[in-house]
Amino acid sequence: MAVTVWKIFENATEQYGAHLIAGERGLNRLVDWVHIVEDQETALFLRGGEVVFTAGIMNHDNHWLKDFVIKLYSMGVSAFVVNHGPHIESVPKEVIDYCNEVELPLYVIPWKTRMVDMTRCFCQKIFEDMKQQTSVASLIKNLIFHVGNREDVVTSLVRSGFSRNCFYNVLSIHIDLPMESSAYEEADKQIRKAAEYLAKAGKHHMIPFHYRTKDILIIGMRERGATDDFIRQLLEKIAKLDLMKYCSIGVGQESEGFHELDKNFTRTFRLSCLARRRKREVLYYKDSDIEKLLIAINDREVLHSYYDKTLKRLRDYDRDNDTDLTEFFKTYLDCNCKPQLVSDTLYIHRNTVSNYLHRIMDILEISELNQETLTGLYLAYRIGEILD
Secondary structure, eight states: OOEEHHHHTTTHHHHHOOEEEEOGGGTTOEEOEEEEOOSHHHHTTOOSSEEEEEOOTTOOSTTHHHHHHHHHHHTTOSEEEEEOSSSOSSOOHHHHHHHHHHTOOEEEEOTTSOHHHHHHHHHHHHHHHHHHHHHHHHHHHHHHTTOSOHHHHHHHHHHTTOOTTSEEEEEEEEEOSOTTSHHHHHHHHHHHHHHHHHHHHTTOEEEEEEETTEEEEEEEESSTTHHHHHHHHHHHHHHHTTOGGGEEEEEOOOEESSTTHHHHHHHHHHHHHHHHHHTOSEEEGGGOSHHHHHHTOOOHHHHHHHHHHTTHHHHHHHHHHTOOHHHHHHHHHHTTTOHHHHHHHHTOOHHHHHHHHHHHHHHHTOSOOOHHHHHHHHHHHHHHHHOO
């Protein structure tokens, strides 16, 4: 997880004489990097998440600092540090008021403080945090994929601050954008930042990592049931970022300690695949029905074999003949096998419904659509949805 503003400035008052004068409510902002910036043109190259230092060399009028901080905020910086001295003798009230309004932490440091010393120290903290995050993510993956001695892995996690008594849950997020695109990278970054911000603000554990095409978030809470509130807030933030339309999210089942983490990961990963196929934004394991049975089958060859013997022939026929009988038959099953309801739903004649059904029976080599056959085909549809 990224380091927060309050953490990176934790000892800055003693070491560098730094004082927070505005934006206290933004101390949970996440910090990705540190820069010294002296003009608005250079600020345009910021990527967001930086702590920005300035001595105000370009400060030639009464409103320069206000305009500068507005530009920095628009670029998404996490905190702003003003070096008091010959260029900025004091921070104007309008700048303090603005930083309080937008919750942008504003610090001042004395002229004698060397900005390069602070930036070096802060960069080191960021690197240490990144190193710890990578280490913890590796431990979690070892636990999930059964690498190494389980108890040794758990002991290492406990030493890293993760309690055996926390309540853990798993989120699997698929972002439906080309993985190599800048749009995907930006969406991925924004979602992770939102999750990390909520975790830091709530003093929760969170371990993010990528697996295949999914973002995996392991969430750890001190109180049972708290993950539901975290997930609700995260979904609200994703919606505000206008990214929900690209997301298919699987939410696992909260459990105490690490013993269910591997099972929960598998369930959640498969649920996000299912959510994508159903074009659903979120699916919760606790609300699933028959999916719980299918997801629990780890021998995927059994499911593939069953599917191949049933619906695969129909899908192959659609592919080779540019038809859509597979979706038609799913509608037929969803309509409780009532031809008139299918006719009304698809706006086609009942005779067309009958013709399609006979063609499907020929393709699948079915003599009659009795209860047993229909149940088997319905099960095949559900299997097709959860196959990786």
